[in-house]
Amino acid sequence: MLEQRNRHFMIAGDRCTRACGFCAVTTAKPFPLELDEPDRVAEATRRMGLMHVVITAVARDDLPDGGADHFRRTIEAVRTVNPGM
Ligand code: SF4
Numbered sequence: 118m119l120e121q122r123n124r125h126f127m128i129a130g131d132r133c134t135r136a137c138g139f140c141a142v143t144t145a146k147p148f149p150l151e152l153d154e155p156d157r158v159a160e161a162t163r164r165m166g167l168m169h170v171v172i173t174a175v176a177r178d179d180l181p182d183g184g185a186d187h188f189r190r191t192i193e194a195v196r197t198v199n200p201g202m
Pocket residue numbers: 133134135136137140141142174175176
């Protein structure tokens with residue numbers, strides 16, 4: 118069996134502020150960001166022994182920066198824990 122060394126993570130919640138017709142993600146008012154999520158994602162990638170990670174997110178039009186800083190923090194946390202990733 119081929120070992121899977123890559124995964125996708127969707128951050129910033131499971132409620133999206135948009136409603137794309139092809140997408141099954143729930144459209145609703147999002148919950149506040151979970152500030153420990155970047156570290157939790159990083160720890161998950163370490164424990165899973167991954168080589169590649171795709172980080173995606175719901176749209177967060179409710180936030181002034183659209184969630185960009187949360188994305189930055191998550192990427193930095195993942196790279197800190199997995200320097201070669
Ligand atoms: S998650 Fe992405 S594709 Fe789905 S409704 Fe939100 S913006 Fe559209």
